[in-house]
Amino acid sequence: MKKSEFMPNNSHESHNDNDIGFLYNKDNNIKCFQCGRCTSSCPAARVFEEYNPREIMRRVQDGESNALTFEDVIWLCGQCHTCSSRCPRNNDPASIILDLRRRAFKEGAGSLDLREKAKLMAQSLWEKGVTVSPDLVKQGIFGDLVNFDVLRQLRGEPGFSETEAREISIPDNALEEIRTILRKTGIYYQG
Amino acid sequence: MTANARTIVIDKRAERLYLFKSCVAGTFCPFIERSFRFILNLLSVDYFDDPRQSSCTGFGKYCGVMPPQTTLALNARNLALACDSGYTNVVCTCPTSYGNLKECIEELKDERTKNSVDAILDTIGVEYKDDLHVFHAAEVLHSLRATLRKRSRGTLKGVKVATHHGCHYTKIFYDEVIGGTWEYPTLLDEIFEPFSPELIDYPERTLCCGLGFTHLIGNRIYTEATALRKLESILSGNPDVIVTMCAGCQAVLDTYQKLFENRWDHRAPVLNVAQLAAILLGADINKDACLQFSSIDVGPLLEKMAVI
Numbered sequence: 001m002k003k004s005e006f007m008p009n010n011s012h013e014s015h016n017d018n019d020i021g022f023l024y025n026k027d028n029n030i031k032c033f034q035c036g037r038c039t040s041s042c043p044a045a046r047v048f049e050e051y052n053p054r055e056i057m058r059r060v061q062d063g064e065s066n067a068l069t070f071e072d073v074i075w076l077c078g079q080c081h082t083c084s085s086r087c088p089r090n091n092d093p094a095s096i097i098l099d100l101r102r103r104a105f106k107e108g109a110g111s112l113d114l115r116e117k118a119k120l121m122a123q124s125l126w127e128k129g130v131t132v133s134p135d136l137v138k139q140g141i142f143g144d145l146v147n148f149d150v151l152r153q154l155r156g157e158p159g160f161s162e163t164e165a166r167e168i169s170i171p172d173n174a175l176e177e178i179r180t181i182l183r184k185t186g187i188y189y190q191g
Numbered sequence: 192m193t194a195n196a197r198t199i200v201i202d203k204r205a206e207r208l209y210l211f212k213s214c215v216a217g218t219f220c221p222f223i224e225r226s227f228r229f230i231l232n233l234l235s236v237d238y239f240d241d242p243r244q245s246s247c248t249g250f251g252k253y254c255g256v257m258p259p260q261t262t263l264a265l266n267a268r269n270l271a272l273a274c275d276s277g278y279t280n281v282v283c284t285c286p287t288s289y290g291n292l293k294e295c296i297e298e299l300k301d302e303r304t305k306n307s308v309d310a311i312l313d314t315i316g317v318e319y320k321d322d323l324h325v326f327h328a329a330e331v332l333h334s335l336r337a338t339l340r341k342r343s344r345g346t347l348k349g350v351k352v353a354t355h356h357g358c359h360y361t362k363i364f365y366d367e368v369i370g371g372t373w374e375y376p377t378l379l380d381e382i383f384e385p386f387s388p389e390l391i392d393y394p395e396r397t398l399c400c401g402l403g404f405t406h407l408i409g410n411r412i413y414t415e416a417t418a419l420r421k422l423e424s425i426l427s428g429n430p431d432v433i434v435t436m437c438a439g440c441q442a443v444l445d446t447y448q449k450l451f452e453n454r455w456d457h458r459a460p461v462l463n464v465a466q467l468a469a470i471l472l473g474a475d476i477n478k479d480a481c482l483q484f485s486s487i488d489v490g491p492l493l494e495k496m497a498v499i
Contacts, residue, residue: 043399047416078403078413079253081362085373101255110256117408118256130214131246137218141408145446155221158481165217174243177315181268184311185261
């Protein structure tokens with residue numbers, strides 16, 4: 001990998017040119033020797049035959065830096081970070097895969113469903129300053145896993161809001177600060 | 192930080208807490224913060240419940256759909272609020288907030304990254320500072336464990352307890368785990384040890400609960416397979432309760448026991464560490480600890496704990 005391709009780009013001038021890359025590991029370079037401990041430890045690799053973090057590490061280390069060429073496999077990681085904690089070379093495969101995801105997402109990758117749900121999270125951040133809320137459950141972000149009516153009933157009894165995650169909402173002036181940050185870092189919500 | 196300096200910080204981890212709100216906990220398990228506040232109030236621990244703090248954006252970040260500069264700038268603001276308030280032990284009830292905030296602090300040590308975030312914060316008149324420490328609520332309860340025991344009339348004698356430590360606590364900053372190691376965490380076990388429970392070990396102790404971020408809001412193939420693998424292992428020891436430190440883990444392990452209720456002869460309620468500790472300190476099981484959220488019958492557990 002050419003390290004410079006993954007270094008932070010600190011321009012915030014526009015939505016498309018504001019990517020701060022994550023530090024891959026403490027030394028900011030990859031030193032994978034393909035031992036495979038990441039893949040053998042990985043709960044997602046156990047579920048999905050096509051998912052292999054060792055192979056992703058090989059491709060990135062070999063200089064493959066276009067996130068779109070990884071296609072669907074990068075979305076199979078569960079972000080549990082077992083690979084990173086077990087790597088004998090102190091690499092951080094989970095963060096590398098996360099960075100590939102972010103780059104691919106920015107270029108329009110990710111399922112339509114994921115992109116719709118990302119919009120819901122961005123909208124929630126804009127409106128309320130929180131990423132997840134009972135209101136998003138109502139809008140179906142967790143599909144049929146969580147029944148909103150059941151959640152609403154459970155929350156109502158001990159006096160929690162039926163739709164808000166916070167017991168005390170974020171004050172308006174603080175919310176305005178949050179929105180300024182969102183505007184400047186690429187989240188624009190237009191209702 | 193030297194080893195000695197870190198020990199001093201850890202020793203003071205229950206002082207002047209900045210209570211960092213979690214949106215995932217606030218959505219699925221609002222009783223976690225309520226139980227934690229109950230304990231802090233009872234033990235007169237000084238904390239600041241600042242409503243100005245935004246989400247850490249962790250759920251979106253680990254899905255890969257949150258612009259990194261958004262996560263960094265929002266959390267630089269959050270950390271600045273804590274610093275300016277003088278409550279510099281930031282305590283998270285959510286392991287993802289914990290891991291994410293610590294990652295942001297590390298990333299903001301890079302000068303170019305910090306400069307770009309400073310420029311954004313400048314527009315709202317905020318200055319980023321990192322003269323603070325980030326802890327998980329379980330670490331705070333761990334430091335208070337002797338006091339918890341002393342103030343409690345409850346016991347866990349004869350209660351089989353299995354613990355599950357969240358991945359974003361044990362595996363992101365794996366060399367900073369308090370209690371055991373990241374491969375064999377015992378933080379939660381040590382909190383309840385003074386209450387004389389029967390602590391259960393199980394083979395898949397470090398396995399993910401199955402949440403998986405994109406998977407939870409997607410088709411849940413990973414979530415189901417991994418949650419079932421985890422539950423098979425935990426339930427093989429016939430625990431009376433599964434103790435977690437993460438709202439996401441709690442929601443998944445509870446929900447999948449309910450969804451597959453005929454799969455096991457024995458099931459166990461899933462409680463957050465703060466919930467169980469609050470009950471041991473005499474919290475109301477409905478108003479404070481909100482046990483009615485559990486899909487699994489808590490009756491047998493409460494009977495063993497002599498709460499009912």
